Amino acid sequence: MTELLLATSNILYFVEMDILGVTSNHSKRVAYISLMIALEINLSPEECVDIVGLSILHDNGFSEKLLYERLKGDHIKRLGDLEQVEDHCNNSEENIKNFPFMTDVKNVIKYHHERYDGTGFFSVKGESIPIMAQIISFADTIDLLVNLKENYIEKEEKINSFLTEQKNKLVSEYILNAFQNVRSNTSFQLDLKGEFLDKALKRNIPYFGKELSLKDLRSISKVFSKIIDCKSKFTSMHSTGLVEKISIMADYYKKDNDEKTKLIIAADLHDIGKLAIPNSILEKTSRLTEKEFETIKAHAYYSRSCLESLEGLEDIDEWIANHHEKLNGTGYPNGLSSDKLNFNSRLLACVDIYQALKEDRPYRKSLSHEQCMVILYHMANDSLIDSKITNDMDIVFAINFKISVPRRCIISPINNKFSED
Ligand SMILES: [Fe+2]
Ligand SMILES: [Fe+2]
Ligand SMILES: [Fe+2]
Ligand SMILES: [Fe+2]
Structure with missing residues (x-):
């Protein structure tokens, strides 16, 4: 503690x-x-x-x-x-x-x-x-x-x-x-x-030798997710929405309780490094400059830095650190490629993008499930994100959020640059 x-x-x-x-x-x-x-x-x-x-x-x-x-x-x-x-x-x-x-x-x-x-x-x-x-x-x-x-x-x-x-x-x-x-x-x-x-x-400090249970840890990470979501009106539901969706996917993949809780903790904390990024950049309506984009990219690094000294949280820390990495090595902060990105890192990355697209941003309104999936399939086809998880999300979210017809593998050119958070 x-x-x-x-x-x-x-x-x-x-x-x-x-x-x-x-x-x-x-x-x-x-x-x-x-x-x-x-x-x-x-x-x-x-x-x-x-x-x-x-x-x-x-x-x-x-x-x-x-x-x-x-x-x-x-x-x-x-x-x-x-x-x-x-x-x-x-x-x-x-x-x-x-x-x-x-x-x-x-x-x-x-x-x-x-x-x-x-x-x-x-x-x-x-x-x-x-x-x-x-x-x-x-x-x-x-x-x-x-x-x-x-x-x-x-x-x-x-x-x-x-x-x-x-x-x-x-x-x-x-x-x-x-x-x-x-x-x-x-x-x-x-x-x-x-x-x-x-x-x-x-x-x-008095020492009790008491280790935190995953349930205790979740209570703590939830506190921090509230602090993160409070930062900007545009991201006020980001961690909460991600928790909801990662839980649905964890159930779909039949993850046991401990692994599901760890994924939820990762969802709570994945953007904690954003607390260090000025709102003037996060809420900018016009195109980001190269320098501003570099500043935003630093959040994944800060998120990892906060937690990496803690023993026993190594796997959660890894998924958090990798949530903006891409399978073809073009992500950040480390440019890791597919062989270094395990299943839960890929899952968190995919659901994070979907969640961000479902929210309003300063430069666009929230997207429908179909619009989100167009973008995600496009990214999967470009070897940026996992295509199997993308397919599964399409079906599972369509069923869970009662969206009538799941779409499959629609490719359309993307002209607009969008933020993945
Ligand atoms: Fe104070
Ligand atoms: Fe105070
Ligand atoms: Fe992020
Ligand atoms: Fe995020």
Whole structure:
């Protein structure tokens, strides 16, 4: 769980990078400060694990779409500006609803901007704020206002005046005292500098030796698929639609439960690297420049990079990495050819294209089943995608979505360049 959370926190940095152009490691520092306070006040080991997950995910509801709607495109320069958008609290809470936390974490993320004196977004006050929310709110604010990443030691004066000023306003005396004890430790100050933050988290987090089941993993990947789909109005159903269709194909091919769940997880996460791609490119209505197309292509590489450090997910990672590869070696990011592309990589690639064609894009409306199949058969004939899977999809989707006559092997020239996502 810890490994996965740390890997996925890198994905959330993409959102920050996309919006601000820089990444600050903010959520990991909030996780570390919160964990150290939680340990100091003797929260249970389960709560200590959960507070790391909650901290890493506390701002997951940020998306360029949300910010655009709220701020009408006003330029945002600092993370602190993003934090002022109240909706991110509700969005972040909603997105994590099915995450397999070990304790009751209701409203912790929703209330992560509440202040002890009741002057936060929702005016919840004192001990009515869940203890984990109190801790995260404090860690979040001190990290943003004092920037604990740099020169912690030189900031002693600034930190002291911040703490005096905020006692019983932002934070209770109880949590503040716990923070004072924790921060006197030299390693706390050095850990926050960043280079060894992952190691510091792993060193301090209680270990249960519990491995994630595929079902747990699916609950987590579903959370991330929501974050991905939130990025742009054009892709708001992309991961969800792909999950639906890959499940239908998995049943058709009589995949066992584990393999079907793995395909669903791959569908949830396959475009996670898109979080790093600016919406100005993803939503462009005119033809992409060479450079913009290169930027889009990077998403498959980023998707793989997020997950490849995780043991036990190698097959899912491979299918995700290959979802834009082509049988004749003209795909990306690695230009692999048919002998390197296994069945599930081919299946994910085919269904992904079908799903994308079924959705509206800035430059075209969604296509009918017949129109999608014309394009897919054409690609199969050009040795880009698997022709047997293409045929099967035609029949299976026609039956499942009650489309009257399945078409077979219709070839028509394609003049329009289309996006495969
Ligand atoms: Fe926040
Ligand atoms: Fe934050
Ligand atoms: Fe993709
Ligand atoms: Fe996709």
